[in-house]
Amino acid sequence: xxxxxxxxxxxxxxxxxxxxxxxxxxxxxxxxxxxxxxxxxxxxxxxxxxxxxxxxxxxxxxxxxxxxxxxxxxxxxxxxxxxxxxxxxxxxxxxxxxxxxxxxxxxxx
Amino acid sequence: xxxxxxxxxxxxxxxxxxxxxxxxxxxxxxxxxxxxxxxxxxxxxxxxxxxxxxxxxxxxxxxxxxxxxxxxxxxxxxxxxxxxxxxxxxxxxxxxxxxxxxxxxxxxxxxxxxxxxxxx
Numbered sequence: 001x002x003x004x005x006x007x008x009x010x011x012x013x014x015x016x017x018x019x020x021x022x023x024x025x026x027x028x029x030x031x032x033x034x035x036x037x038x039x040x041x042x043x044x045x046x047x048x049x050x051x052x053x054x055x056x057x058x059x060x061x062x063x064x065x066x067x068x069x070x071x072x073x074x075x076x077x078x079x080x081x082x083x084x085x086x087x088x089x090x091x092x093x094x095x096x097x098x099x100x101x102x103x104x105x106x107x108x109x
Numbered sequence: 110x111x112x113x114x115x116x117x118x119x120x121x122x123x124x125x126x127x128x129x130x131x132x133x134x135x136x137x138x139x140x141x142x143x144x145x146x147x148x149x150x151x152x153x154x155x156x157x158x159x160x161x162x163x164x165x166x167x168x169x170x171x172x173x174x175x176x177x178x179x180x181x182x183x184x185x186x187x188x189x190x191x192x193x194x195x196x197x198x199x200x201x202x203x204x205x206x207x208x209x210x211x212x213x214x215x216x217x218x219x220x221x222x223x224x225x226x227x228x229x
Contacts, residue, residue, distance in 0.1 A: 034217065036220075038153075041200070041223065041225070042222060042223060043113075043115075043202050043204075043220035043221050043222045043223045044153070044202070044204075044220045045220070046217045046218070046219070046220075049217060087152070094141075094158070095141060095143075095206045095218065096143060096155060096158055097143070097155070097204070097218055098155060099145075099152045099153040099154075099155075100152060101152050102152060
C-alpha cells in the first residue's frame with residue numbers, strides 16, 4: 001500500500017501561492033493522487049485529484065512528478081479561509097481512502 | 110458537487126446508552142458508504158465500509174457489535190454506537206461513493222459534515 005509523507009505544518013502569507021508537498025514513493029501505477037482539506041470540525045472537502053498529468057481546477061493545481069513519487073498542491077492566491085489541514089491520499093482500495101497525518105496550513109494576514 | 114448529509118451534527122448522551130447517526134446522500138445513489146472516526150488533533154481513521162444491502166466490512170480493531178452499521182437503501186447508512194462510553198466520544202464522519210451524474214467517473218469521495226459525539 002502506498003503511504004504518504006507530508007510536512008506537519010506550513011505557513012503562507014495571504015495572497016501568495018501556497019505550495020504543499022507530498023511524497024508517495026511507493027505509489028503503484030494505477031493509484032491516483034487525491035487532495036482533500038479539512039477545516040476545523042468539518043468534514044473533508046475534495047480539492048483535486050490526478051493520475052500522472054498535471055491538473056488544474058477552480059480551487060488549485062496539482063503537479064505530479066514524472067516518476068509519480070511526489071506531488072505538489074498549489075493554491076495560487078491563498079486566503080485566510082484556506083487555513084486548514086490538507087491531506088494527500090494515494091491509497092485507494094475499493095474506494096477506501098486512508099488518511100495520513102496531513103499538513104496544517106496557516107495563512108497569515 | 111454531490112452532497113452528503115449527516116444527522117445529528119452533535120449529540121450528548123449518558124454512558125451506557127446507544128446513539129444513532131444517519132448519513133444520507135442527497136443527490137446521488139451511494140452504493141458504498143464509509144464511516145470514519147477522528148479524535149482531537151488526529152487524522153481520520155477508517156472504521157468500516159458499508160455496501161447497500163450487505164453486511165458492513167470493519168477495519169481491524171473496530172468492534173462490529175459496538176458500532177452497528179446499516180445500509181438499507183442507496184441513500185441512507187446509519188451508524189449506531191451501542192452502550193456508549195466516554196472513550197467513544199469522537200467526531201464521526203461518513204463518506205459516500207456511487208453512481209449517478211456526479212458519481213460516475215469522478216473518482217472522488219464526498220464527505221458529510223461530521224457528527225460530534227460526547228458521552229458523559
